[in-house]
Amino acid sequence: MVRTALRSPATTLAVVLATLMTLPLADSLYRVPIQVSDSLEPLVIAAKYDSAQHLLHDSLTFSPTTFRPLRYLQARALLAFTQATGVTYHAVFRGLHVVLLLMLIALFVAAVRVRTWPDLVAFTFAFPVLLGIHTFLSMLLEAFPVNHFAEVGVCALVLFVLAQHQPRWFVPVVASVLLALSLSVIESGAMVWVTVICCAVAGLRGINRTTVVATTVVFVGYLLLRHVLEISSPGVGGHGSGFGDRFYSPEELAQRFGAHPLGFMIYNVTGGLASLLFAEPRQGVYALLAASREGEMHPVVLINVISSSATTALLIWYAVARLPRSRSAWSDADRTFVAACTAFIVNAAFNAVYIKDEIMSPAGLFYAIAAFVAVRALIDSLPSRTLAATALATCVLTAVAALWTFRAAGVHYQLRYDAFTTRNDWVEVLRPDKHDDWPEDPVELGLTERLRAEAINRRTTSPSFMPRWTDRYWVE
């Protein structure tokens, strides 16, 4: 099958390009130590339990608003794997992050299906969109022991790719299993069900009625289980979030919007979608407003807004030009485009209570797929246009591609920066002058000491030794 897929030289070149850009990215990602925030505590909890069954049972009641039993079981399994193999915790946990990254890239390449030279040209536009969009970086920076948002992204893309092919008997089974796995690590796992529904609505042939029914049953079962376990959804004030030109703490949000949350929720949903389409707001904060107030605009804001807005304009052009026809007349590309766009639009609803870039990370994957389809169609349309229009379209596309590529290159810098700050976080753990605060449990102490030693002994690059201009051009 792989040999068949690689028979086209354009396909081979797309794989080569993706590989060349992904390998250093994998290296940059691997350099980030295991995080203290959101990672140390679940690892300690997973290690301290005497059995997986006991851990599973208790994890159902760890939080009144979350149902994430697999988070702890995955961590426990990886801890056991580390002990069995004798490799470092870093190699196992960060190695898994890298594997998830490679799977995402491979699935994206499979989803866009480069077969011809025009496909390859569109791919060279869309691939930097995938890597450079801020939601992708947020997904890479995820602090959980296992990257749950990447897991959700992988599961959603697996189904998206399956949806593009002929229906197979195993698709309902695979879809149900992937949905169940996703929902048991994080609430955003519901995006896997959304993906199935959007693919079905768009008419992608790999998703049949059985798959829709099976995954809907799993999803309804999940909601019922949450109800039975009395797990509620988080309300406004559970997390900090932005509004207008500033970020509010959970307490401030509860005070300001707690009594009448509807307007704030609408702001969040529209803001989540706008952040994907126009790179503004970020975490609910409009940097453009803040910049106008402070009288200083960082170039990164302009680069992100221009590149995202131009690409969104391209998507709108495609939708207006291709979709008004009847659904039965849609091509495979049209269906792929509709499935991707509806998925990222629905994803915005997940921001209702608070906006976070990570929540939109599956949407970022679908945005890049939609961008591929739109650019491919624009390339196809060029021969029928005047020379001036063709030249103008080519220049604009090249300029936008350059901006996206610049954003993608910045991911390396931001991962280096994150590695530096994450490693520094470990200095505050087991401080010699606060011996009284050290854990008394020998398992917890031993694990914490080893994690700390691994992080401290992995040297990172200080931003002081990286180019000074990078902050203004790559960090918002």
Added chain:
Amino acid sequence: MWIMTGPCLVLAFLGAWWTAGRLAGDGLWPPDEVTLSEAVATRNNAEAVRLIESGANPNQPSAVREGLLTSGYAVTIKPIEAAVGAQRADSVRTLLANGAAVDQEELRVLRCLEQTRHDSGVRELLAAQSSSDVDCNGVRSPLERVR
């Protein structure tokens, strides 16, 4: 049409270059070789702790290259002086927690240095060591160029 592929090809070429560099050595933006004072001056507290745990003396002056704390010349200073010079209260606290000793004369030098760099966090930490007013007459800044 092919001109559109240019930016992506450049990044792919750079990716190949960075990967080859990584295989041959450290690749893109490798970890820097620093002294203990330089680690502190670049707010690299984790590297400072690693160096101390590897045997570096937190009270021993070491070189700080030009451009980090000073412009146009290098200095040789104690790590805690680098922390005050870099206006890093967290670095001061890390050094004190990991064996840095500050006697009254050194404290006077640090407090006078803080008065030229101005950092409220550092000022509070140093004031906690001595509440009396400081007289900076005749105190030479460790960041001054040695003639």
